[in-house]
Amino acid sequence: MSDLSAFNPPPFDPTAPLTPSGNLRRRQFVSRMVVGGATTAAAAAVAVLGVVTYTVIHHGAGALSVGFLIHDPPQYGGPGGGIASAIVGSAIIVGLGAIIAVPLGVLCALYLVEFAGPRSRPGQVLQLAIDMMQGLPTIVVGLFILGLVVLPEHADSGFAASLTLALIMLPLIARTTQEVLRTVPQGLRDASDALGVDRWRAVLTVILPSAASGILTGTILAIARAAGETAPVLVVDGTFANKTTIDMFGHAVPNLPVLVWELIEQPTSSGLQRAWGAALVLLTLILIANIGARVLLARNRKRMGM
Amino acid sequence: MSIQTTPVQTATDRRRVQFEGSLGDRIMRALCIGGSLIVGLALIDVVYQIVSGARPAISKLGLGFLVHTAWAPNLKHFGALPMLYGTGVVSAMALIIAVPVSLAIAIYLSMFAPKVVRAVVGPLVELLAAIPSVIVGFFGIIVLAPLIQKIEPGLHSALGFTGIFGSGQTTGLSIFTAGLLVTVMVIPIIASLSRDLFLSVPRELKDGAEALGATQWEVIRGVVFPTTFSGVSAAVMLGLGRALGEAIAVASVIGGGETISKSLFQPGNTLAARITIEIQYIENNLQRSALFYLAVILLAMSLTVNLLARAVARRYDVHRAVV
Amino acid sequence: MTPEFLDPATEPLKLAGTDPDLPPRVRLSPIQEQPTVAPMARQAGLDHSATRQVVFDIRDMSVFYGEKKALDHVTMPIYRNVVTAVIGPSGCGKSTFIRSLNRMNDSIVGFRVGGQVLYHGHDVYARATNRVEVRRRIGMVFQKPNPFPKSIYDNIAWAPRNLGMKGNMDERVERALRNAAIWDEVKDRLKTSALALSGGQQQRLCIARSIAVEPDVLLLDEPASALDPIATASIEELLHRLKSRYTIVIVTHNMQQAARVADRTAFFSLDPIDRVGTLVEYASTDTIFSHPADTRTRDYVTGRFG
Numbered sequence: 001m002s003d004l005s006a007f008n009p010p011p012f013d014p015t016a017p018l019t020p021s022g023n024l025r026r027r028q029f030v031s032r033m034v035v036g037g038a039t040t041a042a043a044a045a046v047a048v049l050g051v052v053t054y055t056v057i058h059h060g061a062g063a064l065s066v067g068f069l070i071h072d073p074p075q076y077g078g079p080g081g082g083i084a085s086a087i088v089g090s091a092i093i094v095g096l097g098a099i100i101a102v103p104l105g106v107l108c109a110l111y112l113v114e115f116a117g118p119r120s121r122p123g124q125v126l127q128l129a130i131d132m133m134q135g136l137p138t139i140v141v142g143l144f145i146l147g148l149v150v151l152p153e154h155a156d157s158g159f160a161a162s163l164t165l166a167l168i169m170l171p172l173i174a175r176t177t178q179e180v181l182r183t184v185p186q187g188l189r190d191a192s193d194a195l196g197v198d199r200w201r202a203v204l205t206v207i208l209p210s211a212a213s214g215i216l217t218g219t220i221l222a223i224a225r226a227a228g229e230t231a232p233v234l235v236v237d238g239t240f241a242n243k244t245t246i247d248m249f250g251h252a253v254p255n256l257p258v259l260v261w262e263l264i265e266q267p268t269s270s271g272l273q274r275a276w277g278a279a280l281v282l283l284t285l286i287l288i289a290n291i292g293a294r295v296l297l298a299r300n301r302k303r304m305g306m
Numbered sequence: 307m308s309i310q311t312t313p314v315q316t317a318t319d320r321r322r323v324q325f326e327g328s329l330g331d332r333i334m335r336a337l338c339i340g341g342s343l344i345v346g347l348a349l350i351d352v353v354y355q356i357v358s359g360a361r362p363a364i365s366k367l368g369l370g371f372l373v374h375t376a377w378a379p380n381l382k383h384f385g386a387l388p389m390l391y392g393t394g395v396v397s398a399m400a401l402i403i404a405v406p407v408s409l410a411i412a413i414y415l416s417m418f419a420p421k422v423v424r425a426v427v428g429p430l431v432e433l434l435a436a437i438p439s440v441i442v443g444f445f446g447i448i449v450l451a452p453l454i455q456k457i458e459p460g461l462h463s464a465l466g467f468t469g470i471f472g473s474g475q476t477t478g479l480s481i482f483t484a485g486l487l488v489t490v491m492v493i494p495i496i497a498s499l500s501r502d503l504f505l506s507v508p509r510e511l512k513d514g515a516e517a518l519g520a521t522q523w524e525v526i527r528g529v530v531f532p533t534t535f536s537g538v539s540a541a542v543m544l545g546l547g548r549a550l551g552e553a554i555a556v557a558s559v560i561g562g563g564e565t566i567s568k569s570l571f572q573p574g575n576t577l578a579a580r581i582t583i584e585i586q587y588i589e590n591n592l593q594r595s596a597l598f599y600l601a602v603i604l605l606a607m608s609l610t611v612n613l614l615a616r617a618v619a620r621r622y623d624v625h626r627a628v629v
Numbered sequence: 630m631t632p633e634f635l636d637p638a639t640e641p642l643k644l645a646g647t648d649p650d651l652p653p654r655v656r657l658s659p660i661q662e663q664p665t666v667a668p669m670a671r672q673a674g675l676d677h678s679a680t681r682q683v684v685f686d687i688r689d690m691s692v693f694y695g696e697k698k699a700l701d702h703v704t705m706p707i708y709r710n711v712v713t714a715v716i717g718p719s720g721c722g723k724s725t726f727i728r729s730l731n732r733m734n735d736s737i738v739g740f741r742v743g744g745q746v747l748y749h750g751h752d753v754y755a756r757a758t759n760r761v762e763v764r765r766r767i768g769m770v771f772q773k774p775n776p777f778p779k780s781i782y783d784n785i786a787w788a789p790r791n792l793g794m795k796g797n798m799d800e801r802v803e804r805a806l807r808n809a810a811i812w813d814e815v816k817d818r819l820k821t822s823a824l825a826l827s828g829g830q831q832q833r834l835c836i837a838r839s840i841a842v843e844p845d846v847l848l849l850d851e852p853a854s855a856l857d858p859i860a861t862a863s864i865e866e867l868l869h870r871l872k873s874r875y876t877i878v879i880v881t882h883n884m885q886q887a888a889r890v891a892d893r894t895a896f897f898s899l900d901p902i903d904r905v906g907t908l909v910e911y912a913s914t915d916t917i918f919s920h921p922a923d924t925r926t927r928d929y930v931t932g933r934f935g
Contacts, residue, residue, distance in 0.1 A: 027523075027524065031522045031523035031524070034523040038411070038413045041407050045493060052437060055445055059448070103341070104344060107337055107338045108338070125346070131612065132613075133349050135609065136605070137604055137605070139551065140605050140608070144355045144356060146585070147355040147359045148355055167352075198330050199327055203334060228436075230553075234554075235582065261554065282438060283441055286436055290436045294432075
């Protein structure tokens, strides 16, 4: 048995030039292959984004015009017309959805951050509930509202769509609000406590305002997400007429994603052309919202020194 | 978007008993609790509604629903098997392709990309997730499906012996096409979360490995991957959840098939896609209930995957609001 | 500066300025020399620059981080099988210096080296030099113990496996752990996680890990600064043993430690005006501590500042 407390000399010649010795050449070849593969994958992802975006722009640009944006589709189908009704409709249902989701989401986040500690039972349950809600397939959310609202009322409605979208947006808003509230320095809370200020006043006048930009960002991103949802809205708000309308209770309201879907189904070339146009409008709005929100987020982070 | 790993200590950590607060405080607390209760109740109601909507079908069709293949509303025959098969295959295909590709992207962005590239490509990958499914589906019908139709005969002649490459002809509307679309939608989720996880590996660990004369790949394989394994697993599960629930993009290109076939290039269907399409053409109540039954299955799968992701993630907070 | 060597194998270092309250240095029994290692300074002469092999020939080395100069024109030879300590006040560039010897600073943005770092006559920063090969020959132990989240066995075996080192892995692991003076403590739990070890044990594990690949040089960047005195003493003992086989360079902010372990000491300081690190004096440890040539050195070692 060799003496295992004696040293071995180096298995290489230390005075040799600093070029790969032993199996290093092969190992570095493998490593370079991996790096190459990783770079290719990233390039491919960007390429896919580019291809999809380009396709939409290329096909949709032909349909775009001012008229396209401000006119309604023809009353009873057929060529021509625009998508104004869908744009307005989307804005309405998403807007109402946000009005429902934001207060609820912020309240939940406030509860989790300000009242429930990390180990509190109700807090953990609520956190679980929000996570589960975030993981719900959107079609299931649509069916929920179908059963809850649409079937009893025997009618699709824009309001049902708003409720659906609110449920989809809520966990996202709760999450981002939570993250933002967590970054508000504890010192702010301590200082206002030390000054004898009521907690609710501190929340309203100090904590929420400092979190406002983050909450806004989260809301914009949630709205962008909701604006593109098709399946659940199709289920509860699919049978809309081609007029701009704001009557959403009891009536179906047109909206962009479902309009795109329905136009795809139409085998006419003009229908397809309008589908591309609508898709382009939808994609543009969503990408602008996303990019804007991320810019806001980045600026916010820089300001907070993160 | 960073992963939260340590929550800031909040007031309640330090002062547990303190709410003999003012009226304003108590009102605020009540409002917060109220809002939370609404949310909790909504979630419970979702489950309740789906289950009760399915109940007629469950009682009439029983568990046989899961193994039957015929779907004939007028004859009141309903079978979920083709949809289960389709969901399984599409999700599996998406994960098989998406996981290595996403990890590669994440490695690139976290370890090799120059700072400028990282700042540009990172958000671009995240933006990929923001494309609405209907547009992805549209792209699939117009661009991808014809492309698949064109190359399928080639694939069939080369690899047809495996059986999954079909009969040498396809409309392009198939499980394969749907799988590709879902892959594209899942990649940004896994890639972004993984990138953040890889960035969070402490510099010292990587330094320690490099100081032992290890190549970049060895550092990744020996230190980065093992350290982030549970977080990446959770991210993959979240991607799986997304794949399971994807409805409209899949519905656009999967062809609405009713049968199970070995070839990937035949039409098929998934749970979510079927529900979405068919719910608009209800002929009778049992049919609607059967669709709710499909939703029950889908819901159960999603919740399970989500809970698993949570359990696996442990110290990583992967349930980010935004990908 | 004439290099003067004390023969560390036979003479304890008696130094002025050593803190009498510290526990006395433990005398090790004479180390069995390995026939393959160049005999230690058996010649008790004074001028050994001809007999002692130069491992690092650092000529006019400057280090820049972008526009900022961190180290200014360092020139010093580092000799084989000698413990060379690098001391100086915080921020004087000691870490930068040692990390530049095995290219561990390469990933820092804007890092640039002027002058030459010659390792056995080969330029470490030449274009043809393979960085991974450099690190294979010149290992490093860091300030904060950084064991991999693997078992103790796998921590040691990982790099040798990569390198394709032949021979019995169990023996190799045992040899490394024995030579790092930690074998007895861990021999029964080699398959348990390395993270369960105490700080001192983890650091000895990291040393074992580094010597398992049988490098030529061992660089230690403040290896004991995160450890308690007992763990520190065990690391210092190790170094005496290891230097018969390895060339050791150790950065320490603890003067007494340098006095205890090092044969030669380099004193770096920060130029107060342009905030650039410079090598002030480099001599045998005895010289630095008992009769330093430069006033700055004298001020530092007698504790007049920093």
